[in-house]
Amino acid sequence: MRQPPGRQHHFQIRHDLFLADRAENRLLKLALEQVAKHTQNPTNWRLANELRTLLAEVPASRQIALDLRAWSHDRLMAHYQAIKPWCELILRQQMPLAVAGDWQRVPAG
DSSP states (O other): OOOOTTOTTOOOOOOOOOOSOSHHHHHHHHHHHHHHHHOOOHHHHHHHHHHHHHTTTSOOOSOHHHHHHTOOOSGGGGGGTTTHHHHHHHHTTOOSSOOOSOOOOOOOO
């Protein structure tokens, strides 16, 4: 980095702006809306609504598959990584239990 004399104190930097309207936050908002809508537990409903108010300016995702593909995995978004599986589980309406496969009755005895 060569600067003209007298301008060595200027640095050439590039930075990204943080925008709240990003794929991760849109998916979170939609997942929280789903939880608030379907839960029967008052504690879960209250927590989902508290978190939804934090995302008030973010629109809910309208294209889940596109937003899941756009989910960023860079180091600046590392703190979102633990939330992604939960969002996928909720938004794809999957059960966290192993209910697929063959079932066989085990004889008593």
